Amino acid sequence: MASDPQNLQAGSAIQERLRTLRAEVAGVKSVLRLTAEPPALVAVTKTVTEAAIREALEAGHRVFGENRVQEAAAKWPSLREAYPDIELHLIGPLQTNKVKQALALFDVIETLDRPKLARALARERDTGAVLPRLFVQVNTGEEEQKAGVLPAEVEAFLALCREELGLSLEGLMCIPPMDEEPVPHFALLHEIARAHGLSGLSMGMSGDYETALEFGASHVRVGTAIFGPRGAA
Numbered sequence: 275m276a277s278d279p280q281n282l283q284a285g286s287a288i289q290e291r292l293r294t295l296r297a298e299v300a301g302v303k304s305v306l307r308l309t310a311e312p313p314a315l316v317a318v319t320k321t322v323t324e325a326a327i328r329e330a331l332e333a334g335h336r337v338f339g340e341n342r343v344q345e346a347a348a349k350w351p352s353l354r355e356a357y358p359d360i361e362l363h364l365i366g367p368l369q370t371n372k373v374k375q376a377l378a379l380f381d382v383i384e385t386l387d388r389p390k391l392a393r394a395l396a397r398e399r400d401t402g403a404v405l406p407r408l409f410v411q412v413n414t415g416e417e418e419q420k421a422g423v424l425p426a427e428v429e430a431f432l433a434l435c436r437e438e439l440g441l442s443l444e445g446l447m448c449i450p451p452m453d454e455e456p457v458p459h460f461a462l463l464h465e466i467a468r469a470h471g472l473s474g475l476s477m478g479m480s481g482d483y484e485t486a487l488e489f490g491a492s493h494v495r496v497g498t499a500i501f502g503p504r505g506a507a
C-alpha cells in the first residue's frame with residue numbers, strides 16, 4: 275500500500291490513542307467485575323475507513339465492533355483473511371432476515387433483544403450452525419425508540435433463551451440514554467447480570483468508558499476516542 279505522509283500521520287495518531295487506551299482498560303481493577311478476565315476494549319469501526327482499521331490491526335488490536343451487518347460485510351471478510359484472529363462484535367440491531375449473514379461475520383452478537391431473534395438463532399443452531407457468543411441488550415432507560423429488553427422483562431427473556439431455547443449467554447449490554455448520567459444504568463445492568471449469573475457486561479463508550487469500567491464492565495465499546503469524530507472525512 276502506498277503510504278503518503280498524511281496517512282502515516284493519521285495512522286500513528288490512531289495507534290497512539292489505541293495503545294494508551296488498551297493499557298488503561300486492561301489495567302483497571304474493579305471489585306465489581308463479574309469475571310476474572312481483564313476488561314476488553316472493543317474498537318468501534320462504524321464509518322471508519324479500511325485504511326484506519328488497518329492502522330489499528332497493525333498496532334496489534336484484534337477486537338472490533340460494527341453496528342450494521344451490511345457495512346461489516348463490505349469491510350471485514352478481506353480484513354479477516356489477512357488477520358484470522360480478529361474478534362468482531364455486532365453492536366447494532368439485527369433483523370431476523372440477516373441472521374445467517376451475521377453468523378458468517380460476527381464472533382459476538384451483543385444485541386440479542388427479542389424472542390423472535392432468539393428463536394431464529396436457536397433454529398440456526400438446530401440446523402448445524404455454530405452460534406457466536408451472545409449478549410442480551412437491555413433497554414435500561416426504557417426508551418421507546420431504543421432496542422433492548424425492558425428491565426422488567428429481562429428475567430422472562432433470559433429464561434426463554436436459556437431454558438426453552440438452550441442458548442448459552444455470556445452477558446448483558448446497554449446503551450444509556452444520551453442525556454442522562456450513565457451511573458444508574460451501569461449499576462442496574464451490573465445488578466441484573468449478577469442476579470442471573472452472567473459475567474459479561476458490555477457498557478461504556480468514548481464519553482463514559484472509565485465510569486463503566488469502575489462499575490465492572492467486561493467490555494467497553496469505544497469509537498471516536500480512537501478513530502476521531504465520525505463523518506469528518
Ligand SMILES: *Cc1c(COP(=O)(O)O)cnc(C)c1O
Binds near residue numbers: 341480481498499
Ligand atoms: C457507535 C457506538 C459506540 C461507540 O461510540 P463512541 O462514542 O464513538 O465511542 C458504542 N456502542 C454502540 C452501540 C455504538 O453504536
